[in-house]
Amino acid sequence: MTALLLLPLILPFLAPPLARRTLARLAPVGALRVLTASALALAGACVAALGALVLTGLLKIPALAALGELVHPLHTPSDYLVLPAAAAATGVLALGALTLARTALRQTRALRSARTQAGRRPAAGDLCVVESPHPDAYALPGRPHRIVVTTAMLRSLTPAEREALFAHERAHNRAGHHYFLAAAELAAHCHPALRGMRDTVRLAAERDADEAAAETVGDRRLLATAIARAALAGHAAPSTRPEGALAATTGPVPQRVAALLAPQEERPRAGRWTACLLVACTLLSVTAGTVGIADFHHRVEIAQGESGP
Numbered sequence: 268m269t270a271l272l273l274l275p276l277i278l279p280f281l282a283p284p285l286a287r288r289t290l291a292r293l294a295p296v297g298a299l300r301v302l303t304a305s306a307l308a309l310a311g312a313c314v315a316a317l318g319a320l321v322l323t324g325l326l327k328i329p330a331l332a333a334l335g336e337l338v339h340p341l342h343t344p345s346d347y348l349v350l351p352a353a354a355a356a357t358g359v360l361a362l363g364a365l366t367l368a369r370t371a372l373r374q375t376r377a378l379r380s381a382r383t384q385a386g387r388r389p390a391a392g393d394l395c396v397v398e399s400p401h402p403d404a405y406a407l408p409g410r411p412h413r414i415v416v417t418t419a420m421l422r423s424l425t426p427a428e429r430e431a432l433f434a435h436e437r438a439h440n441r442a443g444h445h446y447f448l449a450a451a452e453l454a455a456h457c458h459p460a461l462r463g464m465r466d467t468v469r470l471a472a473e474r475d476a477d478e479a480a481a482e483t484v485g486d487r488r489l490l491a492t493a494i495a496r497a498a499l500a501g502h503a504a505p506s507t508r509p510e511g512a513l514a515a516t517t518g519p520v521p522q523r524v525a526a527l528l529a530p531q532e533e534r535p536r537a538g539r540w541t542a543c544l545l546v547a548c549t550l551l552s553v554t555a556g557t558v559g560i561a562d563f564h565h566r567v568e569i570a571q572g573e574s575g576p
Contacts, residue, residue, distance in 0.1 A: 271555045271556070271558050271559035271562070272316040272319055272320055272555075272556065272559040272560075272563075273316070274316075274551065274552060274555035274556070274559075275309070275313045275315070275316040275552045275553075275555055275556040275559075276313060276316060276317070276458070278309065278548050278549075278551060278552040278555075279309045279310075279313060279458045279460040279461055279552070280460045281548050282305065282306070282309055282460060282461065282463075282464055282545065282548060282549075283460060283461075283463030283464055283467065285541060285544055285548065286302050286305070286306075286463070286464045286467040286468075286545060287467055288541040289301060289302060289541050289542045289545050290302065290467055290470060290471050290474070292539060292541050293539065293542055294478075295471055295474035295475040295477070295478055296442075296475045296478070297542075298471045298474075298542075299444075299447055299468065299471040299472055299475050301542055301545065301546070302451075302464060302467055302468050302471055302545075303447045303450050303451060303468055304549075305464070305545055305546065305548075305549045306450065306451050306454035306455075306461055306464045306465070306468065307450050307453070307454055308549045308552070308553055309454065309458065309461060309464075309548075309549055309552055310453065310454035310457035310458060310461060311457075311553075312552045312553045312555070312556035312557075313457050313458045313552075313556075314360070314363075314457050315556050315560055316556045316559060316560075317356040317359060317360050318356075318360070319556075319559060319560050319563045320349075320352050320353050320356040321353050321356045321357050321360065322563070323349055323353055323563060324349060324350050324352070324353020324354065324356075324357075325353065326567065327349065327350065327353075363456045363457055364456075366456055367453065367456035370452065370456065373510060374452075374509070374510050374511040377509035377510045377511065378407070378408065378409070378509050378511055378512065380509065381415070381508070381509040382407060382409050382413070384397070385397075385407060385413050385415055393411065393412050393413055393414050393437070393440075394413075394414050394416065394433065395407075395413050395414065395415050395416070396416055396417075396418060396421065397415060397416070397417050397418070397507070398417070398418050399417035399418060399419055399507055400417075400419050400504075401417060401419055401501070401504035401505055401506075401507050402417060402419040402420040402422075402423050402497070402500035402501040402504055403415075403416070403417045403419075403420055403501055403504070403506060403507045403508055403514070403516075404416040404417070404420045404432055404433075404436060404497065404514060404515065404516070405436065405508035405509075405512040405513060405514035406436040406437070406439035406440050406444075406445075406512065406513045406514070407440075407509075407512060408440065408443075408445040408512075412437075412440035412441075414433055414436045414437060414440070415508070416429075416432075416433075417507060419500070419504070420432075420497060420500060420501070423496060423497065423500035424493060424496060424497065424500075427489060427493075428489065428492060428493035428496060428497075429493075430484070431480065431484045431486070431489050431490045431492075431493035431494075432493045432494070432497055432515055434479075434480035434483045434484050434490070435476050435477065435479075435480040435490065435493075435494065435515040436476075436513070436514070436515060437480075437483075438475070438476040438479035438480050438483070439472070439476050439513040441479070442472075442475060442476070442479065444472040444475070444476065444513055445511070445512075445513060447468055447471075447472055448468065448469060448472060448511065448513070449511075450468075451464060451465040451468035451469070452465060452511075469513075469517070469518060470518045470519065470522075470523075472513060473513070473515070473517060473518045473523060474523060474526065476513070476515070477490065477494070477523055477526070477527055481527060487527045487528065488527075488528065490527060491524045491527040491528050493515075494515050494516070494520060494523065494524060494527075495520065495524050497515055497516050498515075498516040498520040501516050
């Protein structure tokens with residue numbers, strides 16, 4: 268049953284291509300939820316499997332087995348496989364925890380600094396204008412929500428395009444997209460393959476904000492033009508937004524503009540099979556991890572003398 272613990276480590280490699288196809292075939296809001304839930308489930312199964320591998324290796328050491336009140340060290344089919352796997356799992360978990368802590372601290376500091384700076388400037392509702400020669404605009408999460416825009420970006424757009432851009436950023440805050448990105452970031456530090464899903468989740472959040480803003484503005488072409496012009500204006504200038512903030516000019520802008528300008532057709536039911544494959548991959552990973560951990564727990568009980576073989 269120890270081999271089952273390897274499935275949650277292998278299956279996430281199938282997730283990124285399935286995630287991209289899911290986003291292409293589902294409505295953005297549905298894709299965003301499915302992708303985020305799948306990323307978290309795959310990450311959780313991966314961490315649980317790694318933890319079980321670490322404990323399996325530790326409990327084979329007589330001194331540690333005694334601390335765990337085991338009558339004898341944990342029995343496994345092959346020490347030549349289990350011990351190196353346990354050592355590798357320990358390193359992977361330690362590295363993931365370290366990089367996650369560093370990223371979380373860096374992003375938290377950047378967002379806190381941005382909110383402090385925005386709070387020092389007069390705001391018109393949720394809009395905060397920053398004097399800067401670099402065109403930029405982004406949604407700043409927190410309470411209250413803020414839309415930060417530089418004076419250079421305001422000069423780059425017409426009044427109608429500005430309102431369209433603001434509608435996009437407000438859609439990010441209203442839908443709580445930063446929570447989805449935080450979940451995807453967490454998953455990306457649990458398994459390297461899930462970094463690809465993090466990028467797809469970000470694109471799904473941008474597409475969802477595009478669709479919500481288009482409904483608010485009532486003019487898809489105007490919104491597409493505003494996003495394209497804002498991206499072109501900020502392309503050559505350094506970004507002023509903090510890491511982790513959402514902005515209309517991020518992601519593959521040409522792909523998003525094309526989606527806004529494309530005829531709105533009902534998505535074919537057959538296209539949803541990709542999402543089903545992603546969900547099935549996720550469920551298989553979680554099931555394999557659960558069965559493997561249950562088997563590990565049973566082996567511990569046997570080693571403690573609480574259960575027969």
